[in-house]
Amino acid sequence: MNDTNPPLQPSRSKPWNDPRVRAIFFQVVALAVIAWSGWTLIENTLANMESRGISTGFGFLDQSAGFGIIMSLIPYDATYSYGRTFFVGLLNTLLVSAMGIVAATILGFIVGVARLSSNWLIAKLSLAYIEVIRNIPILLQIFFWYFAVLRSLPTPRQSVDVGGVFFLNNRGLYLPDPIAQPGFGWVEAALVIAIVAVVVIKRWAKKRQQATGQIFPTVKVGIGILIGLPLLAYLVTGGPLQWDVPALKGFNFGGGITLIPELAALWVALTLFTAAFIAEIVRSGILAVSKGQTEAARALGLHNGLTLRLVVIPQAMRVIIPPLTSQYLNLFKNSSLATAIGYPDLVSVFMGTTLNQTGQAVEVVAMTMAVYLTVSLLISFFMNLYNRAAALKER
């Protein structure tokens, strides 16, 4: 009889012999070990902090902060809580990073394309820019722009005055602040309608071009609608905006909107620095597109600009996006150098002043790191989505 050794009888095979069960088992064990270690570390830390007399917990976030911050996108003064300082700092970090990313992308693309220009002077100038900027530490550049900007600007009493509405001095650039009056909602509504209209027109124009080959001047018409419609609404409703014009009061200008020199210097430095790297990425992306593509486009009669825009760049993007993502991440992280020139970013405000006033280093640093991690992951996530959209689609 053969029943001493039944081949592959399921009822008899032991679960630990099943590779799938085993894999799950080991993963559960690994997870348990990690969770246990993490838990022990936290327990230990809390116990040790307690025994050393170091305060713990997040209760401090509700206490009143008691210090001022020079720039805030949300209402803030010294009577607000430490928790609020976290958001003030976070928004300032996000603001300068977003401004930097937009500007560095535009400048980087221009320089990257210029680097490949057949015009000798333009190509060499771009090369010089890239080499100089890339090889000087970013911190030095931030200091340079900050003090260069500050020293070349006049004092508040000798401000550069443009028509009595714009003022520039070493405390910043002062602009009139538009304050919406009743009726301004119409202007906003008109803007929304204009945006929808432009999207619809673009779709329609594309379809018509595919069907008939006729080209519609989408860009010109689009801009016209975007500006014209809200402007019309503004005029019809009788100009429901009031301008808060800055004026010299005591030490300085009051009223209006202020662009502080710290923000300007940090923005310029981050933009110039990152743009140099982006330029090289763009150049390598363009060079990666095979020459045949350009030649084919030319053979179809497309001129230089269209060849670049419609044929080369879209293909280059596939090479450009992944390294571009890491430049965006670098810029975001470099923005924490803000603290060197007193721009009130998250690190300066929260991990600086708040940490020192409360002494809760572990909590504050953990929160700050969590922010940098989260935002970095978000940037990667969205860039990956974009990458997928730009990737070669196999049809």
Place this chain on the structure above:
Amino acid sequence: MKKLITLAAGTATLLGTLMAGNAMAATTLDAVKQKGHLQCGVTSGLPGFSQPDDKGHWTGIDVDTCRAVAAAIFGDAEKVQFTPLTAKERFTALQSGEIDVLSRNTTWTLTRDASLGLNFTGTNYYDGQGFLIKKDIGVTDAKELNGATVCIQAGTTTELNLADYFRANNMEFKPIVFDTSEQTVQGFASGRCDVLTSDRSQLAALRSKLADPSSAVILPNTISKEPLGPVVRQGDDQWFNIVKWVLFAQINAEELGVTSENVDDMKKSDNPNIQRLLGTDGDMGAKLGLPADFGYKIIKEVGNYGEMYNRNVGPGTPLDLERGLNALWTEGGIMYAPPMR
């Protein structure tokens, strides 16, 4: 990024020490003896308090405070190594055990004393906060500063006092916060702010760093109490006592007229107070875990409090500060040490 890294690294070390099991190390004194030197946290450069010269030799009243501790332990005031720290980094460095004593122009406050796991051992300089302002602005009193832009250093009590002062006087201000005093002065010099504020003891020195010192004036107002002193970790009472009594020994020595010059003669004195101070009588050293002649070594190597003061910040030095509050209690000041007995 660099700042983020230094601070994060400090916190990581701290976290490392905190997460480790409770393998309580030997006492700080044993650890220091084993290392063969004292590790002392100071500023990154502040005239009169702690500043390295071009050969890397540190001087200042905060530096001498550490040297006196080394003299007491090792009989050698040179057995100290200094760690320069910004205001922001200082407490983490002490908590994590990177340094044994923090002697860095640090104001004793309730929050710092009670919630950081640290202990202040005394006061080696009584200070207060003041303002430095551009002369051409024409302000002569801090009450006229409404709307001013103010340069300050991050992580200091200065930041908080400033906000309190303006709030209490119903005034507004714009703070520009820098990391080091160097940058703060540069910000002031380049015209970014109308006023610079810091501990008064520093204002004269900071002013002397300006291209044209006469372009700025120090306002008469003192807006806070800043008792500056050494700090140690909580939980090691022996170490706490040592650092505390080294400073007391220096103050008592001045009161008793014992100086680095006459200390050898004073050894023969029959004043019992002097005998206990210099260890020719009693067992003061043993009670602290120090050699019997620790007081003698401190005075011989570093000097009494008055000598330390005059050498670093007193009249004739670049800071040129009168004794004022820092004079002995017997001479109209508030420097007062409990008796050594």
